[in-house]
Amino acid sequence: MQDILYNLMSTEFENPWKTIRSRPIYDNPWIAVREEDVLKPNGAPGIYGVVSFKNKAIGIVPVDSEGYTYLVGQFRYTLNEYSWEIPEGGGPMNEAPLETAKRELEEETGLHAATWSELGRIHTSNSVTDEEGFLFLATDLTPGPSNPEDTEQLIIKRVSLKDAVAMVMRGEITDSLSIAGLLKAFMIVSSY
Incomplete structure (x- = not known):
């Protein structure tokens, strides 16, 4: 087999x-x-x-020294509903995904990470789009001020990584980047 x-x-x-x-x-x-x-x-x-x-999709799973992650809550116009997600955004095609990830993490949460690990690449909905997503695990975090875009009204929620995965399993997190990122990060962090 x-x-x-x-x-x-x-x-x-x-x-x-x-x-x-x-x-x-x-x-x-x-x-x-x-x-x-x-x-x-x-x-x-x-x-x-x-x-x-025309952009790459970038998702970041920040995990602090206590095993907590940071979710971003916002109203998603396309769905007409509120969504809990990992910090994420779009990056220019000519920019390295890691550079976009660092900027998005700081913009949305104010967090800076000293250590970055690539979690992989995904296609977000490959039956209708060519969108490519890149996922990162961010650790060794330090807080700072956030600076969200003018289209974003964000709420930041700190939850244990285990509880975030439970939210995925209960269907409370439905964003594809978030699901893939949280499950991959959980598998990596759990193996330490």
């Missing part, structure tokens, strides 16, 4: 989709939407809508 899993993970797969035509539908400073005429894997014609992000 392990050989089969290894082979599936190491095999290069050919793209069974064929793009016939691509046309822009919408564009703003943050996203571009295009519609593509395609041949599906079964050879039938179809269309595919793709949302391309």
Whole structure:
């Protein structure tokens, strides 16, 4: 069984989709939407809508010396609901993800981290978007003043990392960067 899993993970797969035509539908400073005429894997014609992000998604799981993390609460316009999340934001494509992470952590929480570990890369919703997310664990924290953007009305909540994971498991945290980041950070911190 392990050989089969290894082979599936190491095999290069050919793209069974064929793009016939691509046309822009919408564009703003943050996203571009295009519609593509395609041949599906079964050879039938179809269309595919793709949302391309103009920034990288960055998520940070700050963990202090007592095993607590810091969640950011804010109202999310797209969902029309309040959301608890890890500190996160968008970073320019030409900026190193770690530099964006450092800036976002300070802006949203006022925290500075002396130690940074990369938790990995994710695709946030790969059936409709090419958005790429980068996750970081931030430790050895020192507090400072926060400086949120003018679109952000944030509440910072300090909770144990274990309680944050429990919030994920109860469905109280639904943001994909936050779920992936908290679960990965918990696995790493728990193994110490």
